[in-house]
Amino acid sequence: MTKRIGWLILVLALAARSATAKDVTPVFKTAEATHFTGAEGVELTPSFYDYFYAELRDELKKSKLVKDVVGEGEAVDDADAEKSVVISGTVSEYKKGSVVKSRLIGFGMRSLKMDADVTRRSDKQALCVIHVHVKVDPSWNEKTMAKFAAQEIARQMRKEFAQKK
Amino acid sequence: MRLTGKAALSFVLAGIACAWQAQGADEPKPKPENTVSVHLTEPVPPQKFANPPKFWIKEMADRSGNPQPMLVLHSRGGIFLDRQPTVIVREALEESLKSANLLAADADSADLVIRIYLFHFGLAEGSGLDFFGKVEFSAIVKNPKTGETAEVKASGTSIAKGAARKKNIQKNVQEDLEESLRDATRNFLRGQQLKDAVTLLSKGGEVAPVAPAKPEDKPH
Numbered sequence: 253m254t255k256r257i258g259w260l261i262l263v264l265a266l267a268a269r270s271a272t273a274k275d276v277t278p279v280f281k282t283a284e285a286t287h288f289t290g291a292e293g294v295e296l297t298p299s300f301y302d303y304f305y306a307e308l309r310d311e312l313k314k315s316k317l318v319k320d321v322v323g324e325g326e327a328v329d330d331a332d333a334e335k336s337v338v339i340s341g342t343v344s345e346y347k348k349g350s351v352v353k354s355r356l357i358g359f360g361m362r363s364l365k366m367d368a369d370v371t372r373r374s375d376k377q378a379l380c381v382i383h384v385h386v387k388v389d390p391s392w393n394e395k396t397m398a399k400f401a402a403q404e405i406a407r408q409m410r411k412e413f414a415q416k417k
Numbered sequence: 418m419r420l421t422g423k424a425a426l427s428f429v430l431a432g433i434a435c436a437w438q439a440q441g442a443d444e445p446k447p448k449p450e451n452t453v454s455v456h457l458t459e460p461v462p463p464q465k466f467a468n469p470p471k472f473w474i475k476e477m478a479d480r481s482g483n484p485q486p487m488l489v490l491h492s493r494g495g496i497f498l499d500r501q502p503t504v505i506v507r508e509a510l511e512e513s514l515k516s517a518n519l520l521a522a523d524a525d526s527a528d529l530v531i532r533i534y535l536f537h538f539g540l541a542e543g544s545g546l547d548f549f550g551k552v553e554f555s556a557i558v559k560n561p562k563t564g565e566t567a568e569v570k571a572s573g574t575s576i577a578k579g580a581a582r583k584k585n586i587q588k589n590v591q592e593d594l595e596e597s598l599r600d601a602t603r604n605f606l607r608g609q610q611l612k613d614a615v616t617l618l619s620k621g622g623e624v625a626p627v628a629p630a631k632p633e634d635k636p637h
Contacts, residue, residue, distance in 0.1 A: 299541065299542055302541065302551065302574070303541070303542075303543055303544070303549055305574065306549060306551070306574035306575065306576050307576060309574065310575075310576040322607075323572070323573065323600060323603065323604040323608075324572075324604070325570075325604070325608050325609050325610055326603070326604060326607045326608055326609065327464050327607055327608065327609045327612050393544055393545055395542070395543055395544035395545070396544045396545075396546070398544070399544050399546070
């Protein structure tokens, strides 16, 4: 009986997931992801920002919220500017964490906080601000945080703009 | 005592020889089965210019500082490129310019001459769960008549999923590199920086001459 319920939940979850992915139609013509910056005191390597930029673009493509994801600094047709967004942001806090604390008492996770601003390209109007807080095991590569943060931004954007539509 | 000394010397020499051989065995070598051919699947259409100039790519310089630019992946027997990265990037840019009739027939007939400094071509350090392809270069666009120059930076990235089997790794890496090459070409040809450079140089505008780019000037 328990096994049957488990299968049912799994099937429903998969069906809901596929329905969500199919339902999303592009809201914006283009989206430009920019390299995020680090606030003072944030000690992350430049390669982290490069990787995050690539991951964010990849996640935006996957989200199907945008027709075309353009690179940083690319020109967009004036006709498309009103239906285009620019995503910029700042990493406000980064804690390296501690493997010892994590193993002994379960605290000391590696954590990252960032704020992303989604602005309309034509008039620079802020459409939404996304706050992201990612926590991972301190023994994990810092780039995995970039992956999770990018996924979270794309998820929140989908939630925000798919509803507004 | 003499015999012991000779034996010790022979032992040391044998050890060095073994170590040398082991090192040689670890170093991947290019073979047809571990070599990939990276090129654009189709030319990237450049942006529209008010007065379309004719470009000519005069020079390509590798400023990556990579001693083995054709070795893309070291592990699993290695993955190599079939040509130098500079040749691949040049071909991609020339094909794309040609497709929009923006490529001059020769250097003398060109309105703008481009020198390219390649800073990165290949895989960069990622999360370990996937492949992170990156192409970065900087172009010095020059108006040969006025001698004025402007710098244009471009970069392209791509994320491809990881794989366990060698055949799939090779396929994913190749796709990743092609996607990042396409992205960098597009970033250059459709970039606001190129638009501004063309506008200013076509007018013979007041663009401050820039020194040749160095690796530390790497675009971020």
